Amino acid sequence: MSKAQKNNWLPLFITNFLGVLNDNYLKYLVFFISTTWMMKDKESIVIMLASALFVLPYILFSPIAGKLARDHSKARIIQRAKLFEIPIMMIASLGFITHSVVITMFAIFLMGLQSCLFSPAKYGIIRDIGGKKGISFGTGSMEMLTFMGVLIGTYVAGVSSDISQIDLLAPHRTIIICCALLFFAVLGWLLSLKIAPKESVPDDEDETTLNPILFLIRSYKWSKQVKGLNIVIMSLATFWAIGSLLQMNITVHCRNMLHLSDTATSTIMALVAIGIGSGCYVTGVISNKQVKMHLVPIGGLGMLICVSLIFILNPPTTLFAILIVLTAFFAGVFKIPLNAFIQDRVQGRKLGLILAYNNLMLFTFILLSAGLFGLVETMASSLMVFGAVAAITLLITIVSWLRIPGARQLK
Numbered sequence: 001m002s003k004a005q006k007n008n009w010l011p012l013f014i015t016n017f018l019g020v021l022n023d024n025y026l027k028y029l030v031f032f033i034s035t036t037w038m039m040k041d042k043e044s045i046v047i048m049l050a051s052a053l054f055v056l057p058y059i060l061f062s063p064i065a066g067k068l069a070r071d072h073s074k075a076r077i078i079q080r081a082k083l084f085e086i087p088i089m090m091i092a093s094l095g096f097i098t099h100s101v102v103i104t105m106f107a108i109f110l111m112g113l114q115s116c117l118f119s120p121a122k123y124g125i126i127r128d129i130g131g132k133k134g135i136s137f138g139t140g141s142m143e144m145l146t147f148m149g150v151l152i153g154t155y156v157a158g159v160s161s162d163i164s165q166i167d168l169l170a171p172h173r174t175i176i177i178c179c180a181l182l183f184f185a186v187l188g189w190l191l192s193l194k195i196a197p198k199e200s201v202p203d204d205e206d207e208t209t210l211n212p213i214l215f216l217i218r219s220y221k222w223s224k225q226v227k228g229l230n231i232v233i234m235s236l237a238t239f240w241a242i243g244s245l246l247q248m249n250i251t252v253h254c255r256n257m258l259h260l261s262d263t264a265t266s267t268i269m270a271l272v273a274i275g276i277g278s279g280c281y282v283t284g285v286i287s288n289k290q291v292k293m294h295l296v297p298i299g300g301l302g303m304l305i306c307v308s309l310i311f312i313l314n315p316p317t318t319l320f321a322i323l324i325v326l327t328a329f330f331a332g333v334f335k336i337p338l339n340a341f342i343q344d345r346v347q348g349r350k351l352g353l354i355l356a357y358n359n360l361m362l363f364t365f366i367l368l369s370a371g372l373f374g375l376v377e378t379m380a381s382s383l384m385v386f387g388a389v390a391a392i393t394l395l396i397t398i399v400s401w402l403r404i405p406g407a408r409q410l411k
Contacts, residue, residue, distance in 0.1 A: 008129050009138065011194035015082065016122055017145040018188035022085065022181065023111055024153030025160075026092055027054060028269075029177060030108060031251055032161035032262045034101050046101065047248055048374040050108050051366070055244075057113035058363030062120075063215035066356025069120035074128065074352070075195045081118035082189040088114060089185045093178035116363075120355035125195070127343055127351070135291070135343045140284015140336050144277040147332070151273030156180070158266020212360060219357035226345050228405040233358050235296070235404065236338045238396040241365035242303070243331065245389050246272075248373045250324065253382035258317050268321050275325035279332020291340045293406035295333050300397030302330025307393060311386040341404075 030050045068077050088110045095103030126138040160180070163173040209215050223229040250272070254265040283295055306327040310320060346354045376385050401407050 009141070011191055011196075012078075012122065012125060012129060013142055013145050015078065015188055015192040015195065016142055017149045018184050018191065019082065019085065019115070020146045020149030021153040022089070022184040022188065023054075023115060024150045025157050025184065026089070026104075026111060026153075026181060027051075027108060028154050028157030028266065029096070029160060030104050032157055032266075033096070034104050037099050037101055045374065047251060048370045050105060051244060051248055051373075052370045053105055053109040054112040054115075055363040055366045055370070057109065057116045058119075058359050059367060060212060061113060061116050062356045062360035062363070063210045063212055065117045065120050065359065066215075066353040067210070068117065069124050069352025069355065070350070074121035074125040077121040078118050078125070078195060079189070079192045081114050081121075082185075082192040084114050085111070085185040086182065086189060089178075089181040092181055096174050096177055116359065119359055120352045123339075123343070123355050124352045135340050137284050137287075139339045139343065140280050140282075140287070143280035143332070143336060143339070144284070147273040147277035147280065149273075151270040151277070154273065155266045155270040158262045158264075158269075161262040161266075216357065216360055219353065219360075223354065223357070228403065229342070229345060229354075231399070231403045232338050232341050233361050235396055235400050236335070236358060237362040237365040238392065239331065239335055239338070240362040241369040242389055242392055242396075243276075244366045244369040245373055245385060245392075246307075246324070246327070248370070249377065249382050249385040249389075252377060253385075257314075257382055258320065260317065268324065271321060271325050272328045275328030276332045276335075279329040279334075280336050281332075283333050283336040287337070287340070291337060291344045291406075293337050293341060293404055294409055295337050296404060296407050297397055297401040299330045299332070299334025300393060300400060303327050303334060304390060304393045304397055306330065307386055308390045311383065311390050314383055 027050060031047055034046060034050075088107055091110065092104060092107035094100075095105075095107055123139075123142075126142065127135060130138045160173065160177050163176065209218065220230060223233070247269070250269060251265060254260040254268060260268075279299070283299075286292075287295075306323045309315070310323050310327075313319070315323060342354060342358065343351065372388065373385060376388055
């Protein structure tokens with residue numbers, strides 16, 4: 001890859017990385033710190049509510065996000081969304097200063113709204129930067145850095161939470177947290193100003209409904225024109241539901257079953273992010289400018305084996321960490337061809353609307369997963385949540401193998 005090509009990709013990659021880092025830093029600060037402001041039996045409820053509030057904007061406002069990506073410059077949308085992140089982090093900081101669960105939850109909702117509005121733009125711009133041949137590389141690399149952002153944000157949140165146990169830093173914990181939130185937001189905005197792709201001409205002639213239900217119905221009907229597109233979107237939605245269940249469950253399982261500290265828990269979450277990021281990057285590289293759909297059921301099978309072993313064996317910390325990281329690696333293998341399929345098959349500015357439709361579906365599934373987590377974990381145990389994940393993974397692996405075009409063709 002030439003130096004010029006790298007310079008085109010880097011502003012987008014790093015801007016996205018910093019946004020994901022701050023998203024997860026804020027969310028896990030709520031998981032680790034805001035839960036301590038409540039009674040212990042309310043822990044799962046706070047985690048479930050925080051997860052739900054982050055995804056709710058995707059369900060309500062994805063049609064608007066898709067319309068923005070179709071009608072306006074995608075680079076401008078990204079830049080303005082990153083600017084909006086700065087006052088959001090000011091609100092979150094106020095929540096941590098006042099020990100207010102309500103304010104921190106409101107900040108998470110606003111962060112979900114900000115992420116929703118620029119998500120179709122940031123993924124839609126990949127093709128504008130790298131062309132059709134750059135889709136697999138761009139998607140794989142951006143997803144790898146996305147999960148690196150998850151890794152660092154999660155780990156730093158765990159370390160920040162445990163600062164209270166360090167006498168020298170304890171009185172300054174809140175100041176450190178607030179400064180970090182604002183630093184990541186400002187740096188992300190400054191880097192977003194460097195994004196300058198060659199975009200296609202915006203298209204604002206077609207009417208787009210902003211009613212989420214009508215938008216979902218119309219997008220589903222249009223997607224029937226592209227063979228396998230609805231199944232691919234359904235598979236991606238299920239992938240994110242599985243990821244959400246694992247993310248919430250690891251926090252509870254590590255605390256209550258493995259009796260780990262917040263720093264140790266966040267370390268495992270960081271290793272999970274390394275696993276999924278590695279899977280995304282390796283898949284992007286081995287695809288070699290092609291969209292290789294046969295990797296989808298391979299990734300699904302790998303996830304199924306690893307998470308089933310966790311459910312059956314209830315392993316100690318070291319083996320648990322190995323199996324959950326392998327689960328994450330195969331999740332990356334499962335995900336990247338699905339993302340690349342959408343960008344390869346949907347032409348022109350219609351891509352922004354389909355990416356918004358994809359967001360609406362996957363975050364509806366994530367919201368449902370928050371409810372499923374709360375139900376299974378409170379009525380049974382965190383181990384039973386892994387059993388539920390195994391069952392869902394089995395189902396989506398079979399469906400993807402049978403229904404996705406090219407999934408059964410080894411080439």
